[in-house]
Amino acid sequence: MVDKSKGDSVATLDAAAAHTPVLLERCLELLAPVAQNDGSVIIDATLGMGGHTEGILERFPKVTVLGIDRDPQAIEMASRRLMRFGDRFQPYHTTYDQIPAVAATHGTAIHGILLDAGVSSLQLDEVERGFSYARDAHLDMRMNPTEGISAAELIAEATPAELTRILRTYGEEPNAGRIVKAILNSREHTPIESTQQLVDLIREALPAAAMRTGGNPAKRTFQALRIAVNSELDILASTVPAALETLSLGGRMVVESYHSLEDRIVKRAFSAGLNNSAPPDLPIIPEEYQPYLKALTKGAEKADQQEREHNPRSASVRLRAVEKIRNHNPISQVSRSNK
Ligand SMILES: C[S@@+](CC[C@H](N)C(=O)[O-])C[C@H]1O[C@@H](n2cnc3c(N)ncnc32)[C@H](O)[C@@H]1O
Known part of the structure; x- marks a missing residue:
């Protein structure tokens, strides 16, 4: 910083x-x-x-x-x-x-x-900004951290339909339904506030076949949330x-x-x-x-x-x-x- x-x-x-x-x-x-x-x-x-x-x-x-x-x-x-x-x-x-x-x-x-x-690479590299699925940080993702709601707040407040739309449309995530279900189950008892929590939850939600197809399984969800958080x-x-x-x-x-x-x-x-x-x-x-x-x-x-x-x-x-x-x-x- x-x-x-x-x-x-x-x-x-x-x-x-x-x-x-x-x-x-x-x-x-x-x-x-x-x-x-x-x-x-x-x-x-x-x-x-x-x-x-x-x-x-x-x-x-x-x-x-x-x-x-x-x-x-x-x-x-x-x-x-x-x-x-x-x-x-x-x-x-x-x-x-x-x-x-x-x-x-x-x-x-x-x-x-x-x-x-x-x-920007700066935003992705600054761990504490919460854009990266590769390192643990507060799940923020706001490009202007003084405005709007963080990804953690979005995940806590969005309706199931809104979350599904975000993951499908902005992330083109084929397993949006499974991931949203896992988010809803988790948020009932534990707020999802860190990047690591979200990554773990996605890994557990996805079928084994999806885990084998290249790239980090959390990539699409992170991209989708970033696009939504920053409109x-x-x-x-x-x-x-x-x-x-x-x-x-x-x-x-x-x-x-x-x-x-x-x-x-x-x-x-x-x-x-x-x-x-x-x-x-x-x-x-x-x-x-x-x-x-x-x-x-x-x-x-x-x-x-x-x-x-x-x-x-x-x-x-x-x-x-x-x-x-x-x-x-x-x-x-x-x-x-x-x-
Ligand atoms: C890909 S980076 C730009 C990199 C830049 N061209 C360079 O050479 O370093 C995109 C930048 O746009 C900013 N940005 C994204 N959406 C914006 C918006 N709606 N208004 C203003 N800035 C925005 C981000 O904060 C980020 O710093």
Whole structure:
């Protein structure tokens, strides 16, 4: 933790610096046409350990980066790591659905937005944050530990139907029913408050065959709870359209997702701007219904084998990027389509 002792924080900063951001070169290439201009401003919506932002600030000497993260520890660490860039880097401790507010506070056009979704290595490695099934800790999993309810509280309070939905949808856990049954039996007499308790309970609940199929049997449940505790998909769904509105004309948005549901949200939000929005029977498409985005990637891009071998986190990445080619006024479109 950054506030424990100087020695620890230096070690953590070193670890952060050693960590390679996913598809860094590709992100830099996609942002280059906007990041290299005088006065350009880029929002890094998921600052994390500041790896992507450091790459942007190093490569493009004229850019300013506004770095958002909901995790106070990430903000503190990245701010220290990026101190050498002076006011070319400005941190914002908030959630990324606040991109329009951050842009308004800064008071300039936004030329690029990068969003590298999900959990950071810092969060996974900090045992006491409770994200990892590999080490025992309080079952917390909040990216901002000062807000919302922990995974332990969610497990204690959620209805059986809600728990099953979370495990099935966010974790794609085929044995959701068995695990939820075990949780319900256990929570009747003992609160489930530690990662180890949950791991043990999952191991006991699963049939032997499920234990033999690769990977840790608790992995899917932990992923599902993390997504639910942090409302990750709901926030992402409201963020992408608002972020696209915030971009200036010619601006670019790059998103890296690690879960099929995240990628689906991004794909849908981008598709709405990549296709014309005219009613089907119009013979000529008026300007305001023309697509306002251009795709910069063909579908979703993946990491190549070399990166996947070097950085396991990149194995599931899906990268999509767009450029804003027209100004877009969703309000006038909605009011027209309602007439
Ligand atoms: C994959 S990490 C980013 C790593 C970063 N690109 C780097 O190079 O170090 C994702 C970060 O996004 C943050 N995050 C996730 N959801 C968020 C949200 N809704 N609002 C703000 N930050 C969020 C997490 O706290 C985490 O630090």
